Amino acid sequence: AQSVTQPDIHITVSEGASLELRCNYSYGATPYLFWYVQSPGQGLQLLLKYFSGDTLVQGIKGFEAEFKRSQSSFNLRKPSVHWSDAAEYFCAESIQGAQKLVFGQGTRLTINP
Amino acid sequence: EPEVTQTPSHQVTQMGQEVILRCVPISNHLYFYWYRQILGQKVEFLVSFYNNEISEKSEIFDDQFSVERPDGSNFTLKIRSTKLEDSAMYFCASSGTEQFFGPGTRLTVL
Numbered sequence: 001a002q003s004v005t006q007p008d009i010h011i012t013v014s015e016g017a018s019l020e021l022r023c024n025y026s027y028g029a030t031p032y033l034f035w036y037v038q039s040p041g042q043g044l045q046l047l048l049k050y051f052s053g054d055t056l057v058q059g060i061k062g063f064e065a066e067f068k069r070s071q072s073s074f075n076l077r078k079p080s081v082h083w084s085d086a087a088e089y090f091c092a093e094s095i096q097g098a099q100k101l102v103f104g105q106g107t108r109l110t111i112n113p
Numbered sequence: 114e115p116e117v118t119q120t121p122s123h124q125v126t127q128m129g130q131e132v133i134l135r136c137v138p139i140s141n142h143l144y145f146y147w148y149r150q151i152l153g154q155k156v157e158f159l160v161s162f163y164n165n166e167i168s169e170k171s172e173i174f175d176d177q178f179s180v181e182r183p184d185g186s187n188f189t190l191k192i193r194s195t196k197l198e199d200s201a202m203y204f205c206a207s208s209g210t211e212q213f214f215g216p217g218t219r220l221t222v223l
Binding site: 043106 | 211213214216
């Protein structure tokens with residue numbers, strides 16, 4: 001069965017510091033991978049996606065993610081976080097682009113001033 | 114920019130009552146979904162809908178749940194007899210190649 005693991009439940013970083021949120025997926029073939037962000041009381045906003053091709057994908061708000069098949073990982077990065085990045089981040093995968101999404105548990109990001 | 118909309122934003126109901134959650138997907142999308150998120154937990158898939166029929170459903174989506182696309186624009190989720198454990202945020206999504214989510218409906222069952 002598909003599963004997505006986000007090992008870090010809660011991460012705290014200082015404003016201006018770099019960020020990496022970890023995500024591991026289980027689907028053996030090439031999955032479709034996504035990162036979504038959820039601000040408190042809000043819906044899910046797509047940050048970026050990977051379908052195929054270049055393994056380093058750029059997203060909105062200065063985020064990027066790298067697909068590493070050898071590690072079954074799709075980690076999210078940002079070189080310098082802003083206080084407005086404080087939110088819950090969800091990694092998700094699907095088998096095909098229009099199929100159901102399987103989400104990880106989420107990582108809550110707190111930004112220290 | 115097109116977006117998925119959901120109504121109501123918050124619904125409070127008594128246990129055993131029927132509720133209908135409404136969604137207006139993005140107009141040129143063909144795939145529609147419902148997900149739920151119990152407070153503090155991850156987002157879980159409920160059902161997907163394509164070509165006017167359910168294409169996939171999860172174990173959560175039992176006989177108490179149903180979906181419908183009553184006209185060309187709305188997509189609804191009905192819970193026939195709500196239980197306390199149905200309290201959650203319910204998200205609608207629609208997709209072409211990627212899924213766009215609505216803002217959610219918070220359902221509180223008392």
